[in-house]
Amino acid sequence: MTKSVIIIDDDEDTVRLFSEFLEEKEINVVGNGFDGVTAVKLFKKLKPDVTLIDLNMPNGSGFYAIKKIQEIDPKARIIAVTADTSTETEEKLQKLNVPVVQKPFNIEHVVSSINGEFP
Numbered sequence: 459m460t461k462s463v464i465i466i467d468d469d470e471d472t473v474r475l476f477s478e479f480l481e482e483k484e485i486n487v488v489g490n491g492f493d494g495v496t497a498v499k500l501f502k503k504l505k506p507d508v509t510l511i512d513l514n515m516p517n518g519s520g521f522y523a524i525k526k527i528q529e530i531d532p533k534a535r536i537i538a539v540t541a542d543t544s545t546e547t548e549e550k551l552q553k554l555n556v557p558v559v560q561k562p563f564n565i566e567h568v569v570s571s572i573n574g575e576f577p
Contacts, residue, residue, distance in 0.1 A: 463510060539568075
């Protein structure tokens with residue numbers, strides 16, 4: 459079954475690349491946005507199978523959006539995408555039960571994460 463995904467990142471090129479790569483892998487990108495506030499609105503409206511979200515964004519960080527999305531649906535599948543490799547960030551994501559894909563990303567790793575095959 460094809461997964462539905464929303465992509466949230468403040469870098470438009472990253473959103474475009476993610477969309478193109480995922481569509482090639484037959485993953486249905488149903489929406490995209492560029493900040494945390496938009497992420498929450500899109501999640502409420504579209505109810506995707508997976509939300510891919512950057513952490514460092516204006517107008518509502520990825521952490522803000524993750525917490526809000528988990529309030530809406532505690533079982534929401536969220537994957538953080540970030541260049542931040544700090545222990546503090548990893549610990550925060552572990553507490554939220556959110557896996558992370560490091561930038562620069564490997565598209566096969568992203569696809570396997572979306573499909574539930576977390577490393």
